[in-house]
Amino acid sequence: MLRLPKFEYHAPESIDDVLALLAEHPGEARLVAGGTDLLPNLKHGIEDASHVISLARVPGVSEVVELSDGSLQLGAMLSLEAVAEHELVRARYPALAQAVGLVAGPHHRRMGTLGGNVCLNTRCVYINQSHFWRESLGYCLKKDGSACHVVKKGKRCVAAASNDSAPVLSLLGAELTLVSAARGERRMLVSDFYVRDGVFNKQLESDELLTHVRVPAPPAGHHAAYAKLRPRDSIDFPRLSVAAGFRLVDGKLADLDIVVSALASSPVRLNKVTELAAGRAPDETLFEELGAAAYKQCHPLTNIDGDPAWRREMVPVYVKRALRAALERGAAR
Numbered sequence: 414m415l416r417l418p419k420f421e422y423h424a425p426e427s428i429d430d431v432l433a434l435l436a437e438h439p440g441e442a443r444l445v446a447g448g449t450d451l452l453p454n455l456k457h458g459i460e461d462a463s464h465v466i467s468l469a470r471v472p473g474v475s476e477v478v479e480l481s482d483g484s485l486q487l488g489a490m491l492s493l494e495a496v497a498e499h500e501l502v503r504a505r506y507p508a509l510a511q512a513v514g515l516v517a518g519p520h521h522r523r524m525g526t527l528g529g530n531v532c533l534n535t536r537c538v539y540i541n542q543s544h545f546w547r548e549s550l551g552y553c554l555k556k557d558g559s560a561c562h563v564v565k566k567g568k569r570c571v572a573a574a575s576n577d578s579a580p581v582l583s584l585l586g587a588e589l590t591l592v593s594a595a596r597g598e599r600r601m602l603v604s605d606f607y608v609r610d611g612v613f614n615k616q617l618e619s620d621e622l623l624t625h626v627r628v629p630a631p632p633a634g635h636h637a638a639y640a641k642l643r644p645r646d647s648i649d650f651p652r653l654s655v656a657a658g659f660r661l662v663d664g665k666l667a668d669l670d671i672v673v674s675a676l677a678s679s680p681v682r683l684n685k686v687t688e689l690a691a692g693r694a695p696d697e698t699l700f701e702e703l704g705a706a707a708y709k710q711c712h713p714l715t716n717i718d719g720d721p722a723w724r725r726e727m728v729p730v731y732v733k734r735a736l737r738a739a740l741e742r743g744a745a746r
């Protein structure tokens with residue numbers, strides 16, 4: 414049986430107390446929300462912590478609030494299940510409800526939180542293993558070692574961003590509220606939050622807490638959808654994920670965006686697809702062209718399971734599925 418390592422457990426009852434604890438133990442403390450990712454990682458020695466700070470008793474971070482500008486503010490401690498089932502989220506951001514509703518299985522979505530999903534650690538077949546397994550391979554750049562087994566002679570870890578919420582939140586222009594005792598509050602777009610470093614792919618300081626995710630009101634005629642490639646229809650992390658959205662204006666496309674993830678350490682917004690689609694009818698000819706453009710820009714690696722050549726072939730398939738699903742949502746309105 415895998416056991417948790419020894420650590421001091423804290424259960425603060427206010428945001429200020431969380432921030433004070435983070436400041437008191439720089440680099441040695443980890444926040445735990447639902448624990449569905451952190452606890453297995455601690456058991457496997459993929460992450461270390463001498464202090465674990467629970468967010469379970471912190472007030473003010475588990476609500477959905479409609480702001481005066483029409484945006485929705487989602488507390489970081491909302492469960493994925495609560496987000497997926499919330500009436501306003503489903504009505505305004507069906508792609509977000511869809512994406513978080515596809516995370517893992519029902520138990521994980523009940524325990525797992527939106528904040529934990531946004532801040533999820535990256536994944537790789539060479540790191541998400543037991544300590545014994547990693548030791549016998551000589552570890553790797555992400556933890557305890559000096560080489561990468563995916564990109565031989567690589568100097569940068571390319572473990573994959575595997576959180577289902579990230580591509581959709583990025584597509585929707587969502588913004589994060591990050592707070593620390595030393596610097597107060599700052600806001601950052603989800604599209605700027607992730608960096609291409611698999612060791613730690615977030616612009617989140619060790620003394621910071623994510624309190625809220627604000628999703629702006631969708632522009633008129635905006636439709637979006639999410640498509641996730643995974644071995645089984647439950648439990649599994651994405652092998653490829655695609656969020657696609659556009660505005661339909663008089664039957665023509667505007668502001669089309671496609672964000673692809675689970676390939677590299679951060680979600681990637683595809684280039685040149687907005688221009689390619691602008692002013693055109695949303696038909697299969699265009700979707701084929703957009704799929705081909707995505708294929709050219711996506712290069713899966715052996716960082717997660719699933720043959721990379723096959724995953725690449727799946728890129729246009731899943732881009733087209735996301736586009737068709739977004740179009741169907743538009744037609745249903």
Ligand SMILES: Cc1cc2nc3c(=O)[nH]c(=O)nc-3n(C[C@H](O)[C@H](O)[C@H](O)COP(=O)(O)OP(=O)(O)OC[C@H]3O[C@@H](n4cnc5c(N)ncnc54)[C@H](O)[C@@H]3O)c2cc1C
Pocket residue numbers: 443444445446447448449450451452453468489490493515516517518521524525526527528529530531532533534575576577578621622623624648649650651
């Ligand atoms: C079998 C299995 C399958 C899974 N499948 C998927 C999947 O398909 N898709 C997917 O996206 N995920 C998947 N997961 C991962 C996980 O269940 C979800 O990502 C979940 O949303 C994580 O949320 P949590 O609250 O449990 O996070 P935790 O484990 O509590 O935390 C995760 C990380 O986020 C940090 N963190 C948490 N909250 C905050 C905050 N408010 N501010 C700053 N940092 C914070 C923690 O310190 C930790 O580093 C799977 C997990 C398992 C075990």
Ligand code: SF4
Pocket residue numbers: 536537538539540553554555556560561562563564569570571572611716
């Ligand atoms: S990408 Fe390379 S360095 Fe990163 S976890 Fe995988 S093997 Fe390790």
